[in-house]
Amino acid sequence: MDERNRNREDRPTAEEMLERVRRQAGEGGRGRLRLYLGMAPGVGKTYAMLLEGRRRKERGTDVVVGFVETYDRPKTIEAIGDLEVIPRLRVEYKGVVLEEMDTKAMIRRHPDVALVDELAHTNAPGSRHQKRWEDVQDLLEAGITVISTLNIQHMESLADVVERITGALVNERIPDRVVDQADELELVDMSPSALRQRIKHGNVYPSERAEQALRRFFREGNLTALRELALRKVATTVEGDLADYMKSHQIEEVWPAGEKVMVGVSADPSSQHVIRRSWLMANRLQAELVAVFVEIPSWARASPEEKRQLEDNLRFAEDLGARVLRVSGSDVARELARLVHEENVANLFVGHSRRGKLYQFLRGSTVGDLLKLASDIDVHVVALPEQRQQ
Numbered sequence: 001m002d003e004r005n006r007n008r009e010d011r012p013t014a015e016e017m018l019e020r021v022r023r024q025a026g027e028g029g030r031g032r033l034r035l036y037l038g039m040a041p042g043v044g045k046t047y048a049m050l051l052e053g054r055r056r057k058e059r060g061t062d063v064v065v066g067f068v069e070t071y072d073r074p075k076t077i078e079a080i081g082d083l084e085v086i087p088r089l090r091v092e093y094k095g096v097v098l099e100e101m102d103t104k105a106m107i108r109r110h111p112d113v114a115l116v117d118e119l120a121h122t123n124a125p126g127s128r129h130q131k132r133w134e135d136v137q138d139l140l141e142a143g144i145t146v147i148s149t150l151n152i153q154h155m156e157s158l159a160d161v162v163e164r165i166t167g168a169l170v171n172e173r174i175p176d177r178v179v180d181q182a183d184e185l186e187l188v189d190m191s192p193s194a195l196r197q198r199i200k201h202g203n204v205y206p207s208e209r210a211e212q213a214l215r216r217f218f219r220e221g222n223l224t225a226l227r228e229l230a231l232r233k234v235a236t237t238v239e240g241d242l243a244d245y246m247k248s249h250q251i252e253e254v255w256p257a258g259e260k261v262m263v264g265v266s267a268d269p270s271s272q273h274v275i276r277r278s279w280l281m282a283n284r285l286q287a288e289l290v291a292v293f294v295e296i297p298s299w300a301r302a303s304p305e306e307k308r309q310l311e312d313n314l315r316f317a318e319d320l321g322a323r324v325l326r327v328s329g330s331d332v333a334r335e336l337a338r339l340v341h342e343e344n345v346a347n348l349f350v351g352h353s354r355r356g357k358l359y360q361f362l363r364g365s366t367v368g369d370l371l372k373l374a375s376d377i378d379v380h381v382v383a384l385p386e387q388r389q390q
Contacts, residue, residue, distance in 0.1 A: 031145040033136070034184040036117065037234065038151055041217065041228040042204035043147035043190045046070075046117050050079035052147055053115045058085065058341045062112040066139070066146075067101035067132075069117050073203065083115070086363050091124040098124040103135040106144070113145045120154035120174040133178050152230040155179060157320050165225045166217055175319035176279075179233075186232045192223035194293040236283060259346035262290045264336060265317060265324075267302065267310040271351060275313065277382050278349035279320045291317035291342055292325045333369035340374050349380045 036045040058062040070076045089102035121132040153162040156173045246292040263278035282289040329335040
């Protein structure tokens with residue numbers, strides 16, 4: 001009985017068999033992305049990633065460490081064990097030598113699985129890509145499966161929310177689509193009080209930094225809110241997987257299809273604030289988000305800077321998973337009212353400046369006209385911040 005159990009434990013999983021088949025078949029298949037998500041630093045994402053890598057290696061999978069930040073934590077260093085570590089790429093910037101993942105060396109080595117920590121990391125200036133998640137995309141395209149880590153505050157759609165909760169500006173951000181396209185998303189969870197105890201005991205930061213961290217970012221209220229955001233993200237992913245399964249197996253849905261959320265996009269930098277607000281509702285309702293730009297005749301006189309900003313805003317909406325529509329017309333309110341009915345939209349978001357100056361496409365009485373023309377839907381008029389750091 002013990003021998004049978006031992007043989008069962010040593011048997012490769014379906015995912016590991018897939019990696020072996022891909023390896024034997026040669027190039028051509030895209031690698032899979034497994035992502036460990038946590039509410040904050042210190043919950044054990046890197047440790048879980050390393051243990052998963054060692055488990056796969058013991059079962060015969062070719063695993064290497066592409067990049068791991070140990071922060072001199074003894075348990076993290078110990079967890080690397082006998083895993084092969086690819087030497088880091090040294091990049092000189094302003095007289096300082098920085099270390100980054102050597103993506104080209106990883107692709108030449110071409111393991112079955114690469115362990116790559118901190119997916120939202122910003123690379124040193126002069127690197128091939130600005131962000132580490134872009135390096136990971138190269139590995140996946142090369143057919144290498146990647147196991148990585150991410151904290152919930154780095155998701156682009158939640159930047160505003162996290163800033164309001166913690167008072168800290170999140171500079172390193174990752175497009176939501178990168179997370180949404182992950183093949184597996186696993187939550188590494190821990191209660192806020194347990195994480196605070198870990199910090200107090202010096203398991204996360206040196207003692208001289210621990211007390212300051214507990215008073216600022218790692219306050220229990222902050223951690224509770226961040227934990228809820230992480231739980232919601234994983235729950236949303238599970239619901240999406242279930243919906244896909246039911247659809248592929250032709251199982252009749254037992255809940256009504258969600259209505260859509262629409263957001264009007266302009267060439268103002270603050271338009272991204274409105275897009276985030278609309279995305280939060282769409283995500284909560286499990287509804288599709290549609291981003292619309294209405295091009296009126298006066299747009300032909302727009303400056304190059306305005307046109308560039310508009311493209312940035314529309315790209316931002318796409319990064320959050322929105323479907324982007326561009327329409328032309330002489331009356332913005334009528335075009336938006338027409339689209340909300342054609343697209344089965346239940347909620348429409350538009351921006352309004354608190355200074356009294358409306359967006360390029362919302363000047364005049366556009367908001368008032370919308371309230372009349374789209375009286376059968378909810379119109380959310382979002383106050384635009386006068387000045388906001390990005």
